[in-house]
Amino acid sequence: MPKSEIRNSKFEILLRISVAIPVRNEEQSIGQLLDCLQNQTLAPAEILVTDGGSTDRTAQIIEEHNHGPIPVRLIRAGQALPGRGRNLAAAQAENEWVAFVDAGVRPEPTWLESLAKRAQGTTDVDVVYGNYEPVTDTLFKLCAVMTYVAPPSEIDGKLVRPRSIASALMKRSVWQSVGGFPEDLRSAEDLVFMNRIDSACHRVTTAPEALVHWQVQPTMWRTFRRFIEYARSNMRAGLWRQWQAAIFKRYGFLLIIALTAIMLGSRWLVVPLLLWLALLVARALVAIRRNRVCYPAGVLQIIIRAIVMVPILAMLDVATIIGTVQWALGDRLYVSKHSESISQ
Numbered sequence: 001m002p003k004s005e006i007r008n009s010k011f012e013i014l015l016r017i018s019v020a021i022p023v024r025n026e027e028q029s030i031g032q033l034l035d036c037l038q039n040q041t042l043a044p045a046e047i048l049v050t051d052g053g054s055t056d057r058t059a060q061i062i063e064e065h066n067h068g069p070i071p072v073r074l075i076r077a078g079q080a081l082p083g084r085g086r087n088l089a090a091a092q093a094e095n096e097w098v099a100f101v102d103a104g105v106r107p108e109p110t111w112l113e114s115l116a117k118r119a120q121g122t123t124d125v126d127v128v129y130g131n132y133e134p135v136t137d138t139l140f141k142l143c144a145v146m147t148y149v150a151p152p153s154e155i156d157g158k159l160v161r162p163r164s165i166a167s168a169l170m171k172r173s174v175w176q177s178v179g180g181f182p183e184d185l186r187s188a189e190d191l192v193f194m195n196r197i198d199s200a201c202h203r204v205t206t207a208p209e210a211l212v213h214w215q216v217q218p219t220m221w222r223t224f225r226r227f228i229e230y231a232r233s234n235m236r237a238g239l240w241r242q243w244q245a246a247i248f249k250r251y252g253f254l255l256i257i258a259l260t261a262i263m264l265g266s267r268w269l270v271v272p273l274l275l276w277l278a279l280l281v282a283r284a285l286v287a288i289r290r291n292r293v294c295y296p297a298g299v300l301q302i303i304i305r306a307i308v309m310v311p312i313l314a315m316l317d318v319a320t321i322i323g324t325v326q327w328a329l330g331d332r333l334y335v336s337k338h339s340e341s342i343s344q
Contacts, residue, residue: 231323
């Protein structure tokens with residue numbers, strides 16, 4: 001009997017699950033992810049990895065893992081963004097249920113089993129969102145997570161992060177019914193896809209025990225670069241109100257105060273500067289308070305975290321503004337000129 005059947009025989013209802021993964025230049029993480037998937041308590045029926053144009057050893061490592069009892073299929077997609085990578089994998093999946101996970105995460109051994117149990121144990125479920133937890137093994141990562149990752153809420157007595165496509169199981173028909181993932185976005189394609197699922201009124205539940213560990217950016221510079229792209233993609237996706245709107249309102253208010261200070265004299269510029277710092281400190285303290293259950297801290301730790309979080313918040317604001325301006329001067333301007341040329 002194949003190893004996968006031995007693992008799955010204890011379930012009264014057997015779900016055959018295809019796992020879809022988009023990758024690009026993930027030689028540092030893809031091996032660990034494939035090892036974790038091949039050692040799940042509920043073995044996947046197949047693993048489909050779409051390579052979006054890697055220039056490192058990612059494809060070679062994937063092929064090296066195709067020698068065990070679980071088929072690992074490498075799909076070479078050329079230069080492809082994550083949305084296209086997921087779409088190609090889902091399109092070639094041979095099973096009704098497809099689990100989505102991202103490179104750079106580490107699933108717990110019971111991840112797929114927990115998703116499947118929730119799908120089997122709940123009547124008429126179409127989508128199961130699992131759980132994820134950022135890896136906070138440094139002070140910077142911890143403070144960064146508290147600034148830009150939504151805190152968990154309690155579900156069934158467990159702390160659960162907001163839904164994520166990096167820990168999800170759904171019927172293949174759900175993916176088909178909403179037209180798949182947008183293929184022209186570097187990020188935010190998962191938010192658009194999940195919003196489409198909500199609009200289509202598919203039946204959704206959660207599996208708090210289905211946990212993956214997510215590696216966040218380890219340095220200020222890499223976080224800065226990543227958030228510029230996030231902001232630009234967020235604008236392309238039409239999600240301005242969910243993120244950038246509040247930031248631009250805040251800095252618009254500060255700009256008005258700064259202009260008023262200039263008219264009163266240059267020494268008055270200290271007023272908007274102090275107000276800006278006060279707002280950053282207030283936001284840091286609010287974030288610490290919101291995360292007090294998952295990241296408890298004493299008074300000294302709170303002070304240290306606030307000191308680290310203030311420059312992180314300022315950096316994220318700058319990255320957001322730069323990314324939004326890049327979209328306005330690049331993407332939107334290009335689309336406008338292209339539309340004008342076509343109409344002529």
